[in-house]
Amino acid sequence: MFSSVIGNMYHHTPFRVRDSDNVSQKEIQSTGIRQGCPLSPYLFILFMTVLMHDVEDSYRAEMGNAVHTHSAADPLFDLEYADDTVLMSRSSHSITKLLQCLQKEAEPYGMALNRAKTKLLVVSGPPASVVTFTDNTPVHVVGDNESLEYLGTILNRKGSPQITLTTRLARAKQEFNKLAQFWSHANIKTALKVRVFKHFFYPMVLYGLTHVWLTDGLRNRLDAWHCRCLRRIVRVKVSMISHVTNDVIYKKTDCHPISRDLESMQLKYFGHVVRAGITETIHNVTYSQSHTTRNLNAPKRAGRPCHKWAPGMELTVSRWASAQLPPLPIPVSQRQRVIFAKCEDHAGWRSFCAFPMRRRVTRP
Known part of the structure; x- marks a missing residue:
């Protein structure tokens, strides 16, 4: 009955194309x-x-075991957002089988992969063998100097968020310059300009960064872009002669550094991850052993450790706690236990995330 109703709604659906005041003829x-x-x-x-349930059954029938990327008890191997699908695996042989199973299982439904948009991203090291489609056509591999975009996030082999932030800031700068007449209009109040700036440009820059750990350099870069925009709104040029500090700009616009808003968003998401519990997928992925520690059996020297999101958020919680009045220092040995206990208190955690950190006291 349900399929019949949906079929009748979708069968021979007429549509028109509108371009300004021009409307096309009806088409089916x-x-x-x-x-x-x-x-x-x-x-x-x-x-x-x-x-994807059929794909997992087909993979089990051919390989004899479940597909797992993070842990054997949690067989997570795919991410979907509408028709944008990501397949994850630890080996090229496994990802090839997954891709071919997806092709085979999608054919009876009349669905096919868009091969031009299908790409292979290797996070660490070269693939052991070529990943191919069912007809042995190789899948395009993202090179060291290449990147791909997924749901507004730029991904590359290094896993660095720098390219994502650079792209976001460049796009925001371009759109901000298009509204130059609005920002410089003398009859528009500063409060309205700031409200428009926050509503349109904050989501453009901060979207998807709640689960990304930014270094201090990237945070300073984000704050620098934010303050330059606010200076244009209040019509104060960057000058070494006038000595108008960023604190003065923040006071005029009733704002604070945008990195603080980002940290507040990250803390809210971190509390959601912690409250999920050790049996939930989101908790296991965040606290996976491969994501929180370095590989001790690596053939090459590990070198400088990569920045991890979960340990970084624990440090952020400690910093925010010490910035409150009165300070709430968290001992390092008890950090994770205290943080987990604080996250369980929903109301207290929300007020903690919204607490503005004390600004640095600078010398006059």
Whole structure:
């Protein structure tokens, strides 16, 4: 009954194309997704759930074991957002089998992969063998100097968030310059300009950065862009002669560094991860052994350790706690236990995340 109702709604659906005041003739849609239909995301969730269940069964039948990327008890190997699908594996042989199983299981439903958009991203080291489709055509491998975009995030082999932040800031700067007349208009109040700036440009820059650990250099770069925009809004030029500090700009616009807003968002997300418990996927992925420690059996020297999100957030919690009045120092030996206990208190954790850190006291 349900499939019949959906089929009748989607069968011979007429549509028109509007361009300004010009409207085309009626046409019948035969292929494609109804982007404006409220049922589209739910139908895709139903379809992808069934499809990936079939893929896992097919993989088990061929390989004899479950697909797992983080732990054997938690067989997570895929991420889906509508038709944007990510397959994850620890070996090229396993990822090849996953890809080919996905192709085979999707054919009976009339679905096929877009090979031009299918790419292989190797996080560490070269692949042991070539990853191919069912017809032995090799999959394009993202090189050292290449990157790919997934849901607004730029991914590369190094795993550094620098390229994502650079792209976001460049795009935000371009859009900010388009509103030059609005920012310089004398009859528009500063409060309205700041409100427009926050509503349009904060999401553009901060989207998806809640689960990314930014170094101090990247945070300073983010704050520098933010303060330059605020200076243009209040029409104060950057000059070594006037000596108008950033604190004065923040006071005029009733703002604070954007990195503080980012840390508040990250702390809220961190509390959600901790409250999930050790049996939840989001907790296991965040606190996976490969994500929190270095590989001691690496053939090469490990070198400088990579920045990890979970340990970095624990340090952020300690810093925010010490900045409160009165300070709440957290001993290093008890840091994780105290943080986990604080996250369980929903109301207390929300007020803790919203607490503004004390600004540095600078000499006059």
